[in-house]
Amino acid sequence: MSSGTLLYAQSGGVTAVINATASAVIQTARAHKIKVLAARNGILGALREDLIDTSKEPIAAIRALTHTPGGAFGSCRFKLKSLDEDRAKYERLLDVLRAHDVRWFLYNGGNDSADTALKMSKLATEFDYPLACIGVPKTIDNDLALTDCSPGFGSAAKYTAVSVREAALDVAAMADTSTKVFVYEAMGRHAGWLAASAGLAGHGPDEAPHLILFPERPFDEADFFARVKAVVERVGYCVVVASEGIQTADGSFVADAGGGVDSFGHSQLGGVASHLAGRVQHVLGYKVHWALPDYLQRSARHLASKTDLEHAQAVGKAAVEFALAGMNSVMPVIVRTSDAPYRWKIEAAPLSKIANREKKLPAGFLRRDGYSITEKARTYLEPLIRGEAPPPYGNDGLPKYVTLKNVPVARKLERWSEE
Structure with missing residues (x-):
């Protein structure tokens, strides 16, 4: 069994499949006998030392996350500034990680989250603290650099x-x-x-x-x-x-x-x-x-794309595997290898080339008059919405979603002042 714990946090707007990524992270870590803590309401939970012990959840509940929308552990819109401007916050995060023996930090979000994970990696290196920081892709805007598409x-x-x-x-x-x-x-x-x-x-x-x-x-x-x-x-x-x-x-x-x-x-x-x-x-x-x-x-999990669900699970699994393999400051990204038939794989990409960069629609995806898409865009988009992955339904006619217990971990530090 590897020494240390893994901290997972969700950031920004959630998606129909972000919990599927969380499920894959937890299940993969459990298979390696790694304990997973989750930050309640994203990076704020880490700053507040408001952490959740996912080992208290039965495997059935973790598996049910795969078809449950929302963000099971909560998320937040909270942007950390540069290491110099927000140094006290970054050092607080490092103190929390040390206190709970966190050796792997997985931050599931978009461009800003990739930037935060990159900065945390640099700070840990500065303080000679062994920490692998992995950005996990997520955004419905599809604007993350280097990945063919973004889960969600x-x-x-x-x-x-x-x-x-x-x-x-x-x-x-x-x-x-x-x-x-x-x-x-x-x-x-x-x-x-x-x-x-x-x-x-x-x-x-x-x-x-x-x-x-x-x-x-x-x-x-x-x-x-x-x-x-x-x-x-x-x-x-x-x-x-x-x-x-x-x-x-x-x-x-x-x-x-x-x-x-x-x-x-x-x-x-x-x-x-x-x-x-x-x-x-x-x-x-x-x-x-x-x-x-x-x-x-x-939030429309009932209409989720099967392709998207598979992407979300794959990046969660790969994020844990990359971290345990000693990779740092990377993100598992989706690489398209074929349009017809649609094929893809997961590779590691450096956070330094993803953080705060924005992928816009290529000019070739827009019709000449600017009011519709081209066949090139259709070729790219169609595989991403293919396949159905409906949630299970109950006798009341509604989807059966799961709510976790989210048992808190005992605090070890003084409370953080948010002023």
Whole structure:
């Protein structure tokens, strides 16, 4: 049996399959007789020394995480600054890790989380503390560098494509006497991967979505109105998918909610669909409906992609294996080896080349006019939403999800002051 414990933490917005990654981490560590602690509510739990003993959970509960959405141990949006600016916090984290003999730290999140894991690795080296820091990929935005895709994206993409196709059938049925334009808002601040996935819902210019608005292209309202009008006159109705992060040519967010910034320094966005709906109705006079799926995009485990689930489990298993093999400051990433048939493998990539980098839609994925996706994008996206992995259902007709006991570990240090 190896000496030491493994600490796992979840970061940022959760996904439909992040718990599947957690399940794989715990099961793989148990197979190696390694005890796993989980930080309650992400990195804040580590700072507060609010740790969970996963060994108190029966194996059936750990396996049930595979089909349970949300974040079983809690997550948070809490950005640590540079080692110099937030040194006291980093040293507190190191003190907590030392106190609980943590030798392997797995941080499951996106770009900022990769950066935190990298900084923790550097600090541990500075203090000569033996610690392997592994970033574990997760984000529905699909904007992580080096990995072909991010676990969590495939399921959110499937939900988006299915929702747009189903809503389009509804609009088509009512268009003669009712709704002419439907606007669907997709998550995506700077990268339009989820908006692009909506393009899988149809084929050809007359099938929904008729127009997709990407953050990678400046939003031109006059041109948008002209295209909506042309589609309605040709098809009878128009389905629009808009990324929440679309901007005008001067760089202003169309949907800046005016609510300041979050803990990561990001503008609070929201309401691009309602804004566009109001403008279309005012300028063109069409009856418009809109939808803001918001958290539904990332929590819809009932509609998860089987491919995505397999990705999520694979990176969790590999993260433990990489850590136990002595790797440090790396992330298990997905490498596509074939489009048809779709094949992939897991490799280790350095956190230094992932942290705080953003993967946007390639220019070749956007149609020349900027309002839809190309066949190249379809080739990339389609395998990621393939396959079904439904959760088990109970007699009440609802999915059977698990809630863990999350038994706390006794504190060994003084309480951390959050001031």
